[in-house]
Amino acid sequence: MADKPSPDVEACLLSHLNSRGEVPDSRSYASSLGVSHKELEDVIKSLSAFRIVESTDVTKETWVLTEEAKGYVANGSPEAQLVAVIPPEGASKDVLKEKLGSVFDIGMKTAAKNKWIGFEKGNKDLVLRKVDNIKDELQEQLKRLESGESASDKVIDDLKRRKLIMKEKSIWYALKKGPQFVAKRKKLATDVTQEHLRSGDWKEIEFKDYNFGAQGQPIAVGYVQPLLEVREAIENIFLQMGFSEMPTNNFVESSFWNFDALFQPQQHPARDSHDTFFLEAPAATKQLPEDYLEKVKEVHQSGGYGSKGYGYDWKREEAEKNLLRTHTTAVSTRMLYKLAQEKPFAPKRYYSIDRVFRNEAVDRTHLAEFHQIEGLICDYGLTLGDLIGVLEDFFSSLGMSKLRFKPAYNPYTEPSMEIFSYHDGLKKWVEVGNSGMFRPEMLLPMGLPEGVNVIAWGLSLERPTMILYGIDNIRDLFGPKVDFNLIKSNPLCRLGL
Ligand code: FB9
Numbered sequence: 052m053a054d055k056p057s058p059d060v061e062a063c064l065l066s067h068l069n070s071r072g073e074v075p076d077s078r079s080y081a082s083s084l085g086v087s088h089k090e091l092e093d094v095i096k097s098l099s100a101f102r103i104v105e106s107t108d109v110t111k112e113t114w115v116l117t118e119e120a121k122g123y124v125a126n127g128s129p130e131a132q133l134v135a136v137i138p139p140e141g142a143s144k145d146v147l148k149e150k151l152g153s154v155f156d157i158g159m160k161t162a163a164k165n166k167w168i169g170f171e172k173g174n175k176d177l178v179l180r181k182v183d184n185i186k187d188e189l190q191e192q193l194k195r196l197e198s199g200e201s202a203s204d205k206v207i208d209d210l211k212r213r214k215l216i217m218k219e220k221s222i223w224y225a226l227k228k229g230p231q232f233v234a235k236r237k238k239l240a241t242d243v244t245q246e247h248l249r250s251g252d253w254k255e256i257e258f259k260d261y262n263f264g265a266q267g268q269p270i271a272v273g274y275v276q277p278l279l280e281v282r283e284a285i286e287n288i289f290l291q292m293g294f295s296e297m298p299t300n301n302f303v304e305s306s307f308w309n310f311d312a313l314f315q316p317q318q319h320p321a322r323d324s325h326d327t328f329f330l331e332a333p334a335a336t337k338q339l340p341e342d343y344l345e346k347v348k349e350v351h352q353s354g355g356y357g358s359k360g361y362g363y364d365w366k367r368e369e370a371e372k373n374l375l376r377t378h379t380t381a382v383s384t385r386m387l388y389k390l391a392q393e394k395p396f397a398p399k400r401y402y403s404i405d406r407v408f409r410n411e412a413v414d415r416t417h418l419a420e421f422h423q424i425e426g427l428i429c430d431y432g433l434t435l436g437d438l439i440g441v442l443e444d445f446f447s448s449l450g451m452s453k454l455r456f457k458p459a460y461n462p463y464t465e466p467s468m469e470i471f472s473y474h475d476g477l478k479k480w481v482e483v484g485n486s487g488m489f490r491p492e493m494l495l496p497m498g499l500p501e502g503v504n505v506i507a508w509g510l511s512l513e514r515p516t517m518i519l520y521g522i523d524n525i526r527d528l529f530g531p532k533v534d535f536n537l538i539k540s541n542p543l544c545r546l547g548l
Contacts, residue, residue, distance in 0.1 A: 060084060060091055060094045061098065061236065064094060064095075064226070065098075065104075065232075065236065066234060067080070068104060068228050069228075069234040072227065073225070073226060073227040073228075074226040076109070076225065077091055077095065077224040077226060088223065101229075102231040103232050103233060104226050104228060104232065105226070106224040106225070108222055108223075109224060109225050110220055110222045111220075111221055112219065113219055113221055114196050114202075114210075114216045114218060114219070115219040116196065116197055117215055119215060120215035123189060123193055124190060124193045127190050128161070128187050128188075128189035128190050129157040129161060130165060130185075130187075131189075132151055132158055133154075133155070133167075133168070133178075134162055134167050134180055134182070134185055136150045137180045139180065141171070141177045141178055141180070142177070143178070144176050145176075147178055159178075161189075167180065167181055167185055168180060168181055189215075192206055192210065237256075239258060240253075240256045240257070240259065241258070241259045243258075274535075274538045276533075276538065277519075277520050277522075278422065278513065278516050278528065281512060281515055282404050282422070282512055285424055285449070285512070285515075286404060288445060288448040289402040292445065294400040294402040295399075295400065296402055296403065297382045297402065299382050299403045301382075302406060303330060303373055303375060303376075304373070305336035305339065306322065306370050307336065307344065307370040308381045308384050309374060309376050309377060309380075310322055311347050312347055312384040312388065312497075313381075313493055314347075314463055314492040315463060316361045316363065317366060321377065324410065326409060326411070327374050327409070327410060328410055329372055330372075333373055334372065335368065335371040335373060339370070339371065340388070343496065343497065343498075344367070347365075347496050348365045350492045351363070355492075355495075355496075356496075357491065358490075358491065375408035379403040379404075379425045380423075380425060380463065382403050382405075382425075383425060384493070386401055387429060387494065387497055388498075391494075391498035392498065398428070398431070399429045399430075400426075400428050400429075401427050402425065402427075403423070403424075403425045405423070407420065407421060407422070407423045409421075415523065415525065418526075418529060421511045422511060422512035422513060423509055423511060423512070424484075424510050424512055426441070426445065426507065426509075427506065427508075428441060428505065429503060429505045430503065430504070432502060433505070435466060435468075438487075438508070439456060439468075441506065441508075442454060442470060442486060446483065451472035451474070451483060453472060453473040454470060454471065455472075456469070456486075457469040461485065461487050463490060463493050464487025464488055464489055464507065465487065466487060466488060467487035468485070469484075469485055470483050470484040470508065470510075471483065476518075481518075483510055483514075483515075484508055484509055485508065485509055486506070486508030488504055488505065489504075513525055513528065513529065516528060522537065
C-alpha cells in the first residue's frame with residue numbers, strides 16, 4: 052500500500068496547539084502523527100527560533116535492552132532455552148552445546164542454580180531436566196522493562212551485572228504556544244520572483260527579514276605566509292622612514308663582498324665551512340673590481356686610513372670563493388661601493404629583507420637559513436647617537452618602545468651594539484637585533500668621502516614573526532612542515548602590537 056504522504060507536521064502541530072494549547076510529550080505526539088520524532092524535532096526547532104512555540108526539554112533516563120537481552124526476549128532466557136531442548140531422557144552436554152551455541156554456558160549455570168536441571172550419579176555429561184515447566188523470570192523482567200515499566204533495584208543491578216541493560220537518556224519536548232504563536236505560519240518570501248510580479252501577490256505576501264548577521268560563504272582563498280605579512284609590515288616602516296630597498300636577488304655571493312669588503316679577515320672563524328656554505332661549482336667568482344680589490348687587500352694586509360690592518364698575507368683566491376651569503380650585509384657592501392662611485396656623494400638610506408644562509412645547528416628557532424632585515428644610513432657626520440635614535444624610531448614602529456643597548460663586536464662595525472627590548476607579553480628583555488657603525492677600513496677603500504659615516508643594524512624576520520604569531524617552533528612557520536591551519540587561522544599581523 053502506497054505509503055501515505057507524510058502530514059504537514061508544522062500545520063498539524065500549530066492547529067493542535069491552537070486547539071489544545073499544549074503538547075505535553077512530543078514523542079507520543081510524533082507517533083500519533085506517524086512521523087519520526089526527529090522530523091517533529093526539526094519543525095519544533097524552526098518554530099522555536101521564531102518563538103511561535105515554546106519548547107521545554109524533558110529528559111528521562113531509561114533502561115534499554117542490549118542486543119543480547121533483545122535476543123532473550125525473542126527466544127527466551129538461556130536457561131529457559133536450555134530446559135526447552137532437554138528431552139525427557141536427558142542429553143549430553145555436547146548435544147546441548149551444539150543446539151544452544153553461545154548461550155549454552157550461561158544457560159547451564161543459571162538452570163543449575165535454579166535447580167531446573169541435574170545429572171545422573173557418576174555421569175556428569177548427561178544433563179537431565181528436573182522440572183516440567185518453568186517460569187522464565189528473566190524474559191519477563193526484560194519484557195516489562197522494554198515496555199517502559201519500572202523494576203526493583205535488585206533486578207536492575209542483576210540485569211546491569213549481566214550486561215543485559217544499559218542506561219539511555221532520551222530527550223523529548225513539552226510544547227506550548229510561544230509569544231509569536233500563529234495558527235498558520237505565513238511562508239515568508241525570500242525573493243520577488245517573476246511569478247510574484249505576474250500574479251501581483253507581491254502586494255500581500257510577507258518577505259523574510261534580511262539576516263545581516265548571516266555568515267558569508269567561506270571562500271577558499273590563498274593566505275599570505277605570516278613571514279611575508281610581517282615582511283610587508285616592516286618594509287612599510289622602512290619606506291615611511293625614507294629608506295629604499297637594496298636588490299637582494301642573488302643568494303650566491305663571493306667571499307669578497309660577503310667578507311673581505313667588510314674588513315672581515317680571511318682566517319675569521321665564520322669564514323670556514325663550519326659556518327658558511329661554500330659552492331663547489333661555480334667555486335670561484337670571475338669578476339671583482341680590480342682597483343678596489345687592491346685597496347681591500349692593502350687595508351687587510353697593512354691597514355691605512357689610520358688603521359694598522361690585520362698584517363696577514365691576504366689571498367685573492369680566498370676572496371674569490373663563492374658561497375651562499377651569510378648576511379644581507381654583503382648586499383650593503385655592494386651598494387655602498389656603488390654609492391661611493393657616484394660623485395658628488397649623496398646621503399642614502401637603504402634596507403634589505405631577504406634570505407641568508409648559515410651552516411648552523413638546526414633547532415626549534417634556527418634553520419640553516421633565515422631572513423635578515425638590515426637597515427643602513429650613509430651620510431656625513433653620523434654618530435652612535437644617530438644610530439640609537441634611528442633604532443628607537445624603527446623598533447618603536449614595531450611596538451618595541453623600551454630599548455637597551457649592549458656593547459658587542461662585529462668584524463665590520465666599531466662600535467657595535469646588541470639591541471634588547473622589554474617584551475610586555477613575554478615579561479622579559481628580548482635580544483631584538485645587532486647594530487654598529489661600519490669601520491673606516493671598510494668605507495674608505497670604497498672611495499666614500501672622509502667624514503661620511505654609515506650606521507647600520509640587523510635583525511631576523513623569523514623571530515618577530517614567531518613572537519607575533521605565538522609560534523614556538525620555526526618548522527611550523529617555514530619549510531615543508533608548515534602548519535597551514537596555523538596560517539589560515541592566524542589573524543592579520545598587527546605590528547606595533
Ligand atoms: O631578530 C632577532 N631578535 C628579534 C627581533 C625582533 C623581535 O620582535 C618581536 C616582536 C617582538 C624579536 C626578536 N635577533 C637577531 C636576535 C636573536 O634572535 C639572535 O639570537 C638571532 N639573530 C640572528 C642571527 O643568528 C645568528 C637574529 C639574527 C640576526 C642577528 C644579527 C643581525 C641580523 C640578524 C645583524 C646585523 C648587523 C649588525 C651591524 C650592521 C649591520 C647588520
